[in-house]
Amino acid sequence: MMLSSLKVPGVYVQEVSLLPPSVAAVATSVPAFLGYTERQPEGTAGFPVRVESMLEFTSLFGGPPTIQFDGVTLNARGEVSTTVASLPYYLYQSLRLFYANGGGRCYVSSVGTYTDDNELAGVAFLPTDGNAIHPLDEIGKVDEITLLLAPDAVRLPTADLQNLHQTLLTQCGTLMDRFAILDVNQNRDGNDNLNGKVDLTTFRTGVGQQYLSYGAAYAPMLRVVPPGTVNYLSHGALKITGGGGASLRAHVNQLIIDGNGLVVNPYAGWNLLTDAHEAYVSDMTDDPDIKQALVDSLTAFTAANGITLPTTDDGSPAASLKVYSDAIASDAGLDALNTARADVLTRLPVFAAYERGLRAALPAYGALAAYLEALAFDLPPSGAVAGVFARTDANRGVWKAPANVSINGIVGVSERYTSSALAGMNVHPGTGKSVNAIRALTGHGILIYGARTLAGNDGEYRYVSVRRLLNFLEESIKKASQDFIFEANDVNTWTRMRGMIENFLNLQWRAGALQGATPAEAYRVRIGLGTTMTADDVTNGRMIVSISVAPVRPAEFIVLRFIQHQLK
Template identity: 30%
Template sequence: MDLTNKPTPGVFINEINAFPNSAVGVPTAIPAFIGYTPQALHEGKSYLNVPVKITSFADFQDIFCLPDHPLSASPPKQYSPEYYLVQQKSQPEKGDYILIFESYYSIAPDPYTIYYLYNSVKLFYENGGGESYIVSVGTYGPPSKKPMDIGTQIVNPNVTLTDILAGLQLLMHEPEPTLYICPEATLLSISENGELMENMLLQCTQMQTAMSIFDIIGGNDPDPILYTQDIENFRINTGSVGLNYGIVYYPFIGTDIMQKQDIDYINLFGGDVKQLGSIINPASHPNPDIAAIIANIQNPASTLTTTQNNNALLNASLDYSYIIKEVERIASILPASGAIAGVITMTDNQEGPWQAPANKSIIGAISLPIKISESQQANLNVDVVSGKSINAIRVFNELGILIWGARTLDGNSQDWKYIPVRRTMIFIEQSCKLAAQAYIFQPNDKNTWEAVKLSIGNFLTDVWKQGGLQGASASDAFSVDCGLGTTMTGEDILNGYMTISIKVAVAHPAEFIVITLQQKMESAS
């Protein structure tokens, strides 16, 4: 207190900080979603190729969704995939199909209309998501007006590697995101998907602030036998750089994300109800009610909305209801990455990044396109050659659908094979880095060194108390050194270097629990 600068007599209070600068834990679960959105416009300003931080799905709707007036009779569809029913001579061996009037029809999408980001963000928030970044690299492209070849993998030419890589590059200037997610990556070709994953892992290695969550091409409709080729393609195409910054989950998940109002006759045959009418109202089984509804859709004689016409068709035709239900189910099969990000966020908020995001259910998941057995998971969990571990999503009796794995892609590494270890280290590294910034340009002397040690030590003690570090005592869990003769030489000090050495014992998950049972011999009483 400056006693010489008081204008009047009286009593004055001078507050002195009782505590030194302290380290504060950085946020650990802020995903960045890169992909295509219904729009990217807010109050006349474009947000294409701009990383935007949001805190809720309502924020996402305000900026990246088409305007939806609450009194609108026909609200706009934020995502409107198109599907075709292709008649087959016999029961199809591959792909989804339905049977109507003794005829088989394969259900094939127009691949140009398939996108995943919108529904992935919805799943993220349903599963406990909070703050996130959205990088919209474009809006939906035009449809091709034809179905893809039956039995082939969906590749959307409107989704381009160039667009997504440009969006990824924008995150080089955003250190806050801790997870990178590209839901539409599996809509690229196998080779382009591999190039994207390699770039994501490289960027994570350079930034040291984020991990990438991947999905596997083919996980939406895996062959019960040949699915292993999809796994092999993935492992071949992920490269060898930054594997401890990568996480992958398999397969996709069947969800309840698409509702009845999201799919109608507009989503079939590119909106051509004439083709639809030939299936649900064939000449061999005429229905005058269906014919009248379809005629009114083609040549409106009233002001009925799409919703009203759709409801009329649902009531008039069981076959139409069946078609809509199946298309809704297929359109709701999504990459798991968005939901996983939500589970990670919820787990971090409840416990911390040191808790594995595994043995947990996924809200909204109601089915899996393939049920992985214990023996099948063994080949996913450990790969002797590449070491690229894949986390399974499995169905368990009476427990439902659970995330059943906690490994990074670096499965052969004793240091980095577990997700919570890698994420805890990112959390500690970035938190300590932020704490150390407070001492830039401070005197490089003993007082500063002791303050640094105390600041970081207090932070690590708190992490240890929460279960993030293992050890019977704080001294067993970590150590912090900073000083002349321990971490620095006199030359280091002259050159302006202050070196802090931190050692931590990170808690590893109990991945294998072995129960030993031994029959005890009867003893005499």
């Protein structure tokens, strides 16, 4: 109320604000995941979708991908010696580790589904010309996002992965409010499968030289055991070699891995049951006990589901099964058989009786089942690291280095490093592009053992915590300063703005984000004519604030000096 506007006698109240506006701290650990999902909710293709929990993710995007289990080698005793298995897509398991390590709100941008023809195509991740909606372009429009990662991209061709890394860093450096967590290029075996070994030279060459302080890289791959509550189908024509292979080959490709171990996959075909039993019964005529165990398991299954097997004159189990299999393959009674099949699949999703019979009859099968129940797979570390970022930010603050912190939900790492290898990862004199190691330390667990950005030789932004702290301070103060746009560019406004920023920085200093014994040593805010602005600045509407801060840095190298003290 202006005093000059008073025209009626009376008492008027004016409220005078003495306190400056406050700065609201922005979120620091809201990642955007790019990758493949089982499905894309209608209308979300190319757009980041906000997700608050793993349950919400599965309800929107579906479940995990099928594990590719391609081969197994048995020794002479029928025990598993080696396997060939892999995850074709990493996003689901990376998101699971994100929540297992303390993650919360995030955004998921699906670049395609598991069945898309553009699988592992760089164009699915990278912005393109034209009017088509693209995930990275849309992610750049979401102000809340503070972390970027693309776990599925590690399987891209080398050139596409390098291009994506540079694009992620460019978005972070341009917007100055987010940070990229990169997965290092992996070596490949003769079949073009990732072997869990990092390729540091290729990574450092391809990541470029721009905006290196806005990203950090972590290696090696993590070893993960998928949860037993999720079913995984065996993949392709399973190759079984070595001792015991002949007795397993006909059957194991029709198996399913779930929380109960290996069980028969009923969706592979109705005649699977009879064909497999016929093969085993025929091959094991020299062991009546095994033969009977298999026949009993089939009998128990059919009795439990109201199925009557046809009989033969000689009463041979193998012949009976052959007649039954032929009946299934014929046109006669096909509708009735399909009805029975649908009924069985509805009431009994696994052939439990059959599986128990196989365990008892075939030691090699039982060994394979036990092995696969604890089989671990390689997974890029970015999802777990994002969870550690979130947990550290919540428990300590964004200024605490997310290092010397254990990773939950994993059983090991794909590669262990020597001291000389670690030195070359953490401090690289040639390029300065540090790669943070993840190490398994006896008695301590599996820890993130590095805290450097890709600008590892930069004196100011060498550490992840310093870069992210500056992002946090800059974004928080920037948003709060929006209220001063078009305010009078005079000393009253300058005083209010300086007070607002100083109050915010004082809170951060008290919380431990800034070093210094006094506020004057921790931060300084300057604004005013002749200090940060000239008369020309004021005339042209420029209000300039100079903010100096002294961020805390991690104690990366602790040196203990022991001196023998001589008594006099």
